Amino acid sequence: MINPFTHKYMNGREALGFAILAAIIFVLFPLVLEPFRLNLFGKYLTYAFVAVGLVLCWGVGGILSLGQGVFFGLGGYCMAMFLKLEASSPENTAIQSTPGIPDFMDWNQLTALPWWWEPFNSFAFTIFAVVAVPVVFAFVIGVAMFRRRVGGVYFAIITQAIAAILTILIIGQQGFTGGVNGITDLRTLHGWDIRTDEAKTTLYFVNGVLLFAVLFAAQFVRKSKLGRLLIAMRDQEDRVRFSGYDVANFKIFVFCLGAAFAAIGGAMFTLQVGFMSPSFVGIVPSIEMVIFAAVGGRLSILGAVYGTLLVNWAKTTFSESFPELWLLGLGALFIAVVMAFPNGLAGVWAEQVAPRLRKLWPGNAAAPENTPAE
Amino acid sequence: MFSDYSMSELTAIFAMQGFAGLILFSVFVLMALGLAIIFGQMGVINMAHGEFMILGAYVTYLLSNFFEAYLPALFSIYFFIAMALAFVVSGALGMFVEWAMIRHLYKRPLDTLLATWGLSLILQQVYRSVFGAREVGVTIPDWMIGSLPLTDMIEIPINGIFVMVLAVGISVAVYVMMYRSRWGQQVRAINNNRVMADAVGINTAWTDRMTFAIGCGVAGVAGSAFTMIGSTGPTAGQLYIVDTFLVVVFGGAGSLLGTIASAFSISQAQSILEFFLSGSMAKVLTLLTVVGILMLRPQGLFAMKLRK
Structure with missing residues (x-):
């Protein structure tokens, strides 16, 4: 049978998977969830950006970054700086000793806006910076590490150290970054109040559209020659190198791509939740983001979205009612997903x-999908 | 900034500061030794290493309470029994973890990292449920309280000296085990060439288990020593983990001397910078330098030359 949807980059079954996820995100959730819960799920979906990036870096490329929170945070902070500057107009901050600068700077006896805050008055620059700052940072890390053939666990430890350093830096430089509380009390985007229910619903849909753009990009990378090279690199790096490919370039690219995805997620997080703080940058959030991808299935970009939704929903549900159980459950989840379900959901x-469904549907005798093992 | 002080005061400040650096050095060495065995020799990333240290600290806490209540006569020496017990308890838990989890994951180092992170979350919650979320401290025996006046201006706390002596003692013990014992020889042989070691009749599975257990046991002793200079909370272990890994990686995995040298340079850099900058900036600068050097020299300070 010739499937009209069969295409180089997406076969029929994958298109169906995308359609089902789209139906869930754009139809089901908005219909059944009240605005507060919908906003909560929007927040979860911002983490899915990171998880999709991790599927490409870690599942496909074999590069485990324990510092994705850094890129999520940088993207989020760029957006938060713009929103904070808009919220700190001289009229709004007239009671401060220096009106017109963000409140936390005033509390820390700063009398002028630092120079590197200035460009964030411009929305166009902010949009650019949201992606550019984390990508440049990832590029520097990637060039330094991959060119010297640092990989595997060393890369994981060093990215984790970078996450720790950035957290300490943000908390320590309270006057410039808002310290441990982060950048809070964000109000409007170009005069549009982002705190109302309608605004939050709109942002949820914007977020969903962006997520799908990212998913399509990830699908494209996976199905392209680059995706096949990444898998080859993960399994037999030396053979790829001896075949004449520059392994480092591919690694740097996929690491930067993952950083860009995470940064978009971070910026959308700031818009939907209304603040950004170092608690989304450090070691613990970064490694939790890895578990989202692992639960969904480290090789499946759609799985990453489901994994993120499931883990976060479980976290909210359990930590509301049984906070003690949650940490035990999360710990057990880490162990179980590694030992028993290495390919996740x-x-x-x-x-x-899928095999059982296929039995129920005798007409549909498609070949079983190849899920590469560990 | 120095003009307000007299010369002798300055000497005293630098001596005290240098001594604070030495205590930090001892702490780093103690933290890193267990990991140098587990990560350096076996290549296993044990993210729960901090929790094994905290286990040793809680064992000491329990024993301190026990001796205070039932054996006050022997209270002054309880600490040595506590250290031995911490070694046994942490080592036993390590042995169990290796059997249940780690041995299935030797071929997947990144997955070991995630699984042991899960283990660390579980242990933290267990500590919180058993001992409560608040930090606990042990009662220090009388002979360890107070300080040793070196001159009339320089005083050295006795518990600091004790931790330093412990760090030296345990380093020597680990060195002897690694380089002078049959077990150490086998561990190094496996580290060099696992298949060959297997072929000449070394029981690699058993050696792996013992190595992991001893590494965890050393972590337990380190945790026990920390109760002498600070209090213990359920999440304290997580604070150490990045520093500890950086110390081991910076020194060059597989090199005991490298681990000690890197612990020395990191601790001294940090305590000297702390004199000029705020604590957090000193830490940021030190860690950044370490990460920067690691980017230029990924194999660490003292790399073992191996043919893989």
């Missing part, structure tokens, strides 16, 4: 659920 689906 997507693996369970491909190995357990």
Whole structure:
């Protein structure tokens, strides 16, 4: 049978998967969830950006970054700086000793806006910076590490150290960054109040559209020659190198791409939640983002979205009612997903659920999907 | 900034500051030794290393309470028993963890990292449920309280000296185990060439388990020593983990001397910078320098030359 949807970059089944996820995000959630919960799910979906990036870096490329929170945070902070400057107009901050600068700077006896805050008065620059700052940072790290063939666990430890350093720096430089509280009390985007329910619903849809753009980009990378090279690199790096490819360039590219995805997620997080703080930058959030991707299935970009939604929903539900159980559950989840389900939800689906569905549907005799093992 | 002080005062300040650096050095060495065995020799990333230290600290806490209540006569020496017990308890837990988890993951180092992170979360919650979220401190025996007057201006706290002596003692013990014992020889042989070591009749599975257990046991002793200079909370272990890994990686995995040298340089850099900058900036600068040097020299300070 010739499937009209069969295409180089997406076969029929994958298109169906995208359609189902789109239906869930754009139809089901807005219909059944009240605005508060919808905003909560919008927040979860911002983490999905990071998880999709991790699927490309870690699942496909074999590069485990424990510092994705850095890029999420940088993207979020860029957006928060713009919103904070808009919220700190001289009229709004007339009671401060220096009107017109963000309140935390005033509290820390700063009398002028630091020079590197100035460009964030411009929205166009902010949009540019949201992606550019984390990508440049990732590029520097990537060039330094991958050119010298640092990989595997060393890369993981060093990215983790970078996450720790950035957190200490943000908390320590209270006057410039808002310290441990982060940048709070964000109000409007170009005069449009982002705190109302309608604004939050609109932002949820914007977020969903961006997420799908990212998902399509990830799908494109996976199905392209680059994606196949990444998998080859993950499994037999030396052979790829001896075949004449510059391995470092591919690694740098995919690491930067993951950083860009995370940064978009961070900026959308700031818009939807209304603040940004160092608690989304450090070691703990960064490693939790890895578990989102791992639960969804480290090789499945759609799985990453489901994994993120599931883990965060469980976190909210359990930590509301049984805070003690949550940490135990999260710890057990880390161990279980590594030891018993290395391919996560997507693996369970491909190995357990899909074959049974196929039996129920005798007409649909498609070949089983190849889910590469560990 | 120095003009307000007299010469002798300055000497005293630098002596005290240098001594604070030495205590930090001892702490780093103690933290890193267990990891140098586990990560350096076996290549296993144990993110729960901090929690094994905290286990040793809690064992000491329990024993301190026990001796205070039932054996006050022997209270002055309880600490030595506590250290031995901390070694045994942490080592036993390490052995169990290796059997249940780590041995299935030797071929997947990144997955070991995630699984042991999960273990660390579970242990933290267990500590919180058993001992409460508040930090606990032990009662220090009388002979360890107070300080040793070196001159009339320089005083050295006795518990600091004690931690330093411990760090030296445990380093020597680990060195002897690694380089002078049959077990150490086997560990190094496996580290060099696992298949060959297996072929000449070394029981690699058992050696792995013992190595992991001893590494965890050393972590437990380190935790026990920390109770002498600070209090213990359920999440304290997580604070150490980045520093500890950086110390081991910076020194060059597999080199005990490298670990000690890197602990020395990191601790001295940090305590000297702390004199000029705020604590957080000193830490940021030190860690950034370490990360920067690691980017230029990924194999660390003292790299073992191996043919892989």
